Amino acid sequence: MKRGFEVVKRFKKEEITLPTRATKNAAGYDFYAAQDFVLPSIWKLNFLRILWSITKKQKNTDIDYEKANKVLKPFLVPTGIKAYMGAEEFLMLANRSSNPLKRNLILPNGVGIVDADYYGNAGNDGEIFFQLMNFGIRDVVIKKNERIGQGIFIPFLTIDSEEGPLKKRTGGFGSSGR
Template sequence: MIEQVFKIEGAIKVKKRGFGIVERYQGQGLTLPKRSTKQAAGYDFAAAEDFALPSIWKSGFVKLFWQLKHGTPLKDEDYVQANKVLKPRLVPTGIKAYMQEDEVLILANRSSNPLKRGLILPNGVGVIDADYYNNDQNEGEIFFQLVNLGVRDLVIKKGERIGQGIFMPYLKSDQDDGGTAERLGGFGSSGR
């Protein structure tokens, strides 16, 4: 069980889920995620720094479409260039999250991002496991994978909301063996 224990005016208080700022962003004016309204399920995450998010409609991607339309044979370097343009970017939040062993933090896009800004999460949702917190590789920093479908590059400003996180319990199957591996790294480390 992951718990945060704090002393508050002589009393010990156990916290079950919440957020912290990773060490490399300490003292840089970041705020912890919070819900915007009383009924909001999601905690709003913001960018930890200014971040340039290029449009996918640049360089090799448009060339690839043109070649496909005109029946021009594609070369390996055409695919490599297109993959560089289409690759999602990891926008840092400077935030880490702790929770109970049977909980998960689901990362979702803001509903306004696709319509107003052309921003999508290419994986649909992100999953932050309880053992991601304070991992050795990146201290459990949460990143949002984003792709800019707009025709112009976009600069996300520090403090600008980029997504939301929802804490949820999860269930295990009858056949669950409890998992055998320990997390060895940070982002993407449980899918090796």
């Protein structure tokens, strides 16, 4: 069992598409949406309101900024997939090259990193999600089984003086740090 993909428990009874490579020499495995998903445009009322008030040099409250930030958060698009791999590998999640150009969709963190110990974690069974933001004017509807991103398995190296793992993973997003 070197590396591969499985359907997470919550989607076991549904038809979920496992990641696939589009061509013989493709580095990335295409990931598909596990369900229909509406990705709202960032250009929603509270975001525009704060931009307008800043340009007019009006005073904004913390509540104004909080409301604007709510529409600027990425959304987690579920894949229904988890990945297993060797202890010295990770799965790098990347955007599809066509997403920004054709659909105005971006990964706000540039790439995602799925560590080997994320597989089957108690927090979410290791389900892989793609963090996406829609900077287009209209909401984007992502259909079930539509390609949303790609994953590439990559080995990594550790330093000689490392004194061992710091702690054990206990959950999903953000569980290995602050």
